[in-house]
Amino acid sequence: MTGVLVIGAGPAGLAAARAALRAGASVTLLDSSDQLGGQYWRHLPDSRAGVREDRLHHGWDRFRALQDELLEHPGCEVVPSAQVWAIERLDEGLVVHVHVGPPDGNRRPSRELTPDAIVIATGAYDRTLPFPGWDLPGVFSAGAAQALAKGERVAVGGRVVVAGAGPFLLPVAASLAQTGARVLGVYEASRPRALARGWLPRPWRLLGATSKFGELASYALSHVRHRIPYRVGHAVIAAHGTDRVEQVTVARLDARWAPIPGTERRIDADAVCVSHGFTPRIELAIAAGCDIRPDRFVRVDDRQHTSVPGVFAAGEITGIGGVDAALAEGAIAGHGAAGGGADDPAVRRDLARRATFTDFAARIEAAHGIRPGWTGWLRPDTLVCRCEEVPYGRLRETGRATCSTSLRSLKLSTRAGLGICQGRVCGRTVEDLLGRESPGGLLDGTSTDRRPIASPVRIGELAAAHGRHTSAATDAARHQHQ
Amino acid sequence: MTPDVVIIGAGIIGAACARSLVRAGLRVTVLDRNAAASGTSASGEGNLLVSDKGPGEELRLAQYASSLWPDTVAELRRELGADFPSLEYERKGGLVVATTPAGRDPLLAFAESQRGAGVDARVLTVKQALRLEPDLNPAITAAIHYPEDAQVQPVAATEALLASARLGGADVRVGVTVTGGIRAADGALVGVRTSAGDFSAGAVLNAAGPWSGEVSRSLDASLPVRPRRGVVLVTTRMPHRIFHKVYDADYVGAVGSGEAELQTSSVVESTAAGTVLIGSSREQVGFDNRLRVSVLEELAVKALRLFPFLAGASVMRSYGGFRPYMPDHLPVIGPDHRVPGLWHATGHEGAGIGLSLATAELIAAQLTGGVPAVDPASFLLTRPSLAALVPEVA
Numbered sequence: 001m002t003g004v005l006v007i008g009a010g011p012a013g014l015a016a017a018r019a020a021l022r023a024g025a026s027v028t029l030l031d032s033s034d035q036l037g038g039q040y041w042r043h044l045p046d047s048r049a050g051v052r053e054d055r056l057h058h059g060w061d062r063f064r065a066l067q068d069e070l071l072e073h074p075g076c077e078v079v080p081s082a083q084v085w086a087i088e089r090l091d092e093g094l095v096v097h098v099h100v101g102p103p104d105g106n107r108r109p110s111r112e113l114t115p116d117a118i119v120i121a122t123g124a125y126d127r128t129l130p131f132p133g134w135d136l137p138g139v140f141s142a143g144a145a146q147a148l149a150k151g152e153r154v155a156v157g158g159r160v161v162v163a164g165a166g167p168f169l170l171p172v173a174a175s176l177a178q179t180g181a182r183v184l185g186v187y188e189a190s191r192p193r194a195l196a197r198g199w200l201p202r203p204w205r206l207l208g209a210t211s212k213f214g215e216l217a218s219y220a221l222s223h224v225r226h227r228i229p230y231r232v233g234h235a236v237i238a239a240h241g242t243d244r245v246e247q248v249t250v251a252r253l254d255a256r257w258a259p260i261p262g263t264e265r266r267i268d269a270d271a272v273c274v275s276h277g278f279t280p281r282i283e284l285a286i287a288a289g290c291d292i293r294p295d296r297f298v299r300v301d302d303r304q305h306t307s308v309p310g311v312f313a314a315g316e317i318t319g320i321g322g323v324d325a326a327l328a329e330g331a332i333a334g335h336g337a338a339g340g341g342a343d344d345p346a347v348r349r350d351l352a353r354r355a356t357f358t359d360f361a362a363r364i365e366a367a368h369g370i371r372p373g374w375t376g377w378l379r380p381d382t383l384v385c386r387c388e389e390v391p392y393g394r395l396r397e398t399g400r401a402t403c404s405t406s407l408r409s410l411k412l413s414t415r416a417g418l419g420i421c422q423g424r425v426c427g428r429t430v431e432d433l434l435g436r437e438s439p440g441g442l443l444d445g446t447s448t449d450r451r452p453i454a455s456p457v458r459i460g461e462l463a464a465a466h467g468r469h470t471s472a473a474t475d476a477a478r479h480q481h482q
Numbered sequence: 483m484t485p486d487v488v489i490i491g492a493g494i495i496g497a498a499c500a501r502s503l504v505r506a507g508l509r510v511t512v513l514d515r516n517a518a519a520s521g522t523s524a525s526g527e528g529n530l531l532v533s534d535k536g537p538g539e540e541l542r543l544a545q546y547a548s549s550l551w552p553d554t555v556a557e558l559r560r561e562l563g564a565d566f567p568s569l570e571y572e573r574k575g576g577l578v579v580a581t582t583p584a585g586r587d588p589l590l591a592f593a594e595s596q597r598g599a600g601v602d603a604r605v606l607t608v609k610q611a612l613r614l615e616p617d618l619n620p621a622i623t624a625a626i627h628y629p630e631d632a633q634v635q636p637v638a639a640t641e642a643l644l645a646s647a648r649l650g651g652a653d654v655r656v657g658v659t660v661t662g663g664i665r666a667a668d669g670a671l672v673g674v675r676t677s678a679g680d681f682s683a684g685a686v687l688n689a690a691g692p693w694s695g696e697v698s699r700s701l702d703a704s705l706p707v708r709p710r711r712g713v714v715l716v717t718t719r720m721p722h723r724i725f726h727k728v729y730d731a732d733y734v735g736a737v738g739s740g741e742a743e744l745q746t747s748s749v750v751e752s753t754a755a756g757t758v759l760i761g762s763s764r765e766q767v768g769f770d771n772r773l774r775v776s777v778l779e780e781l782a783v784k785a786l787r788l789f790p791f792l793a794g795a796s797v798m799r800s801y802g803g804f805r806p807y808m809p810d811h812l813p814v815i816g817p818d819h820r821v822p823g824l825w826h827a828t829g830h831e832g833a834g835i836g837l838s839l840a841t842a843e844l845i846a847a848q849l850t851g852g853v854p855a856v857d858p859a860s861f862l863l864t865r866p867s868l869a870a871l872v873p874e875v876a
């Protein structure tokens with residue numbers, strides 16, 4: 001029987017696991033979280049369930065059905081709290097290294113898996129562009145705010161501003177409102193023309209995407225219900241406060257997202273949730289050797305197969321398309337990983353759905369993609385890398401002083417991106433800002449997405465595993481190289 | 483105007499040579515196929531060590547280098563100003579320990595021989611060692627303190643040396659790949675062919691690090707430089723609990739070894755940023771940079787042998803690079819006797835950061851007819867230990 005490993009139990013991973021099982025494979029499904037569902041179906045732990053999850057979640061029934069099928073299936077092993085921290089590429093194949101247990105655990109048991117096929121469905125996290133004051137307590141990424149609302153029923157503040165870009169600002173505002181926050185406004189950076197360009201050129205396509213539209217329409221209704229103002233062409237360009245956020249400055253933006261002087265306005269708020277798009281979590285795909293597209297998503301073919309034999313990818317790591325795209329891609333990937341054919345009836349519906357919702361991804365980018373003028377709201381002392389406290393001014397001065405065109409060199413001499421988050425928050429912004437300083441761009445061809453150690457490992461854990469497991473395999477591989 | 487010297491490679495060796503040569507009055511062009519400081523010099527650590535070298539020519543070069551660093555750091559700071567990233571030069575000293583009863587006598591004998599060569603190598607009792615490093619494993623069997631060991635931030639050092647060379651008139655071209663040589667009728671090398679056209683020069687200096695073998699071959703002169711991979715672990719920030727460069731004595735053995743299989747020895751130290759570096763392995767696997775978990779594990783085991791408290795520390799990244807390895811463990815610094823006009827400054831293996839300044843001074847002295855501070859004979863291709871490895875004609 002084909003053994004399929006699915007990494008990530010968001011919509012894409014869940015759908016992949018189910019499709020692989022239905023195609024006759026045995027499945028191991030891992031997620032670093034202690035629950036299934038991913039970003040979209042983040043929910044209260046079962047011990048506290050009973051509150052009306054269905055009110056907070058679209059498609060909650062769909063999730064329950066998926067989850068139940070997997071948990072009950074004898075061929076499926078579901079492992080929550082399982083952190084894949086490395087994928088090793090040996091000549092004889094990939095070895096997936098996993099620690100199981102709470103992330104702050106000290107003696108987490110380790111597992112090494114060598115499946116026949118892998119589906120990588122590690123999703124994306126939202127990207128926040130820096131602005132003065134974004135390091136104050138009370139500033140959240142929209143994803144974090146939504147996770148708190150959905151997973152803990154905690155609102156991030158009493159008077160909350162939501163800002164950034166993208167259709168997912170709306171559901172975030174809705175979740176906040178449902179947990180009792182007063183949402184003072186949703187500020188979308190893109191201007192009407194860009195929005196129209198993204199959303200209107202092929203209206204007939206929307207017919208296929210009705211469920212997505214139904215969802216967005218219901219968010220819009222929820223806005224009306226909670227009387228949340230929605231302003232386009234606006235951004236939060238600063239947060240103010242001594243110990244935490246007390247006020248934010250909102251300004252109008254031009255088409256390049258540069259703030260228009262004279263349009264600034266202060267708003268009293270105790271929290272601000274900001275998201276300007278997404279950064280796919282592609283480090284495991286890179287570690288597995290998968291080709292990455294120029295737009296920095298994982299390259300896949302029609303079957304969701306990556307450039308590496310036996311490795312499939314689905315969901316947000318292949319493009320930002322929302323939950324329906326993730327579900328369709330996951331099903332196609334899982335089916336393929338189990339050895340299923342490309343046009344089997346089992347996946348025909350998913351193929352059609354994928355075509356519809358991938359279009360959604362292109363629209364999101366056209367309508368909400370980050371424009372270069374945003375640096376207009378930075379000040380020299382605005383921190384770009386919060387972990388290592390690197391201000392924008394220092395980043396530029398170092399670039400100019402050294403004339404460096406090497407990302408590696410600039411990271412090491414500014415320390416930007418070298419902190420505990422390993423550039424997950426600031427990496428792409430650092431690349432963007434440094435690239436602007438060197439006329440020909442950065443030359444060394446590295447990117448902040450490369451993280452061979454995908455999450456921190458204790459030295460004690462490494463030492464405990466020494467000589468115990470795959471070292472025989474690794475030694476064999478090493479000797480072949482001499 | 484034709485430069486006097488074209489330097490291939492803008493790693494720390496090329497950068498240091500560029501600076502020394504412009505200061506000696508020569509016109510210099512530096513070419514790198516990539517960005518400056520993007521090769522090995524950005525993939526290792528910045529230990530400036532005398533402690534790991536036994537008596538001999540390399541130790542003499544290291545001692546010379548160690549005498550050059552403090553003044554050079556001060557000069558660079560004056561030239562480049564306070565906005566330039568700090569070189570983080572610090573003479574923090576090394577502590578070398580034996581972790582086994584069998585390791586004790588060889589370490590003491592090694593230190594004794596170094597003392598004979600003028601190294602400040604102080605034998606400590608375990609108690610004294612614990613005073614220097616309170617969290618050190620008390621089960622060590624011997625400890626030597628080397629106050630002369632220092633460190634520098636290698637990327638900042640490379641960029642600074644290059645910026646200084648640029649101020650002195652050096653022309654630095656990045657994104658330019660050297661593909662071959664230009665020969666005069668008499669066979670002398672008078673320039674290089676590159677992806678950006680031909681560059682003529684009075685002399686060509688090969689400073690291409692682990693790729694020097696390839697570059698040399700493209701200039702019709704073979705050179706037995708090979709890559710020797712090394713990996714370093716970086717922990718998350720923590721309160722300062724390690725104060726010196728602390729290594730176990732196996733490190734000395736690993737450096738001098740030519741064996742191909744994996745060798746690790748822990749070199750543990752804290753950085754100014756609060757992280758702890760644990761380095762580094764030595765493997766010959768070609769230019770294969772795939773992660774190997776067993777290498778990480780072995781580094782971890784050895785680090786715990788020195789500092790048991792590190793068991794709870796988290797590794798947040800690992801990085802690695804390819805040391806430019808010569809089979810007889812000595813760098814090549816000087817003219818290639820087979821091809822007039824071709825010079826080499828390469829093969830420094832795991833000591834290129836430390837030896838860079840001394841290498842550059844040796845090259846400048848030889849190129850301008852000056853008197854080198856260290857006898858260059860043992861760094862020439864004509865040395866006996868290379869006899870079988872450097873064929874006359876390429």
Ligand SMILES: Cc1cc2nc3c(=O)[nH]c(=O)nc-3n(C[C@H](O)[C@H](O)[C@H](O)COP(=O)(O)OP(=O)(O)OC[C@H]3O[C@@H](n4cnc5c(N)ncnc54)[C@H](O)[C@@H]3O)c2cc1C
Nearest residue numbers: 008010011012032038039040084122123171315316322323
């Ligand atoms: C704030 C916000 C609001 C959104 N609102 C909507 C909306 O209203 N409508 C909509 O259609 N879409 C929305 N989305 C997008 C939606 O969440 C995604 O489309 C969907 O969750 C993507 O599914 P996925 O399976 O690709 O990734 P995810 O749901 O992100 O799942 C990835 C999973 O992989 C796991 N993982 C990652 N790395 C590892 C590792 N190394 N080891 C083990 N496990 C790992 C993670 O824990 C996670 O559970 C929103 C997203 C955000 C951030």
Ligand SMILES: Cc1cc2nc3c(=O)[nH]c(=O)nc-3n(C[C@H](O)[C@H](O)[C@H](O)COP(=O)(O)OP(=O)(O)OC[C@H]3O[C@@H](n4cnc5c(N)ncnc54)[C@H](O)[C@@H]3O)c2cc1C
Nearest residue numbers: 491493495515521522523526529660691712833834835836
């Ligand atoms: C893990 C590790 C730890 C280390 N620790 C230390 C230490 O603590 N102390 C120490 O002193 N040393 C250490 N080293 C060794 C040190 O890093 C090297 O000896 C040194 O960086 C070599 O510098 P280089 O300039 O010769 O090579 P590089 O920095 O590699 O520079 C060579 C340059 O040549 C360029 N090039 C190659 N081919 C061409 C071509 N055809 N055309 C144009 N350009 C070309 C490359 O792009 C590159 O930039 C360590 C090395 C490693 C890997």
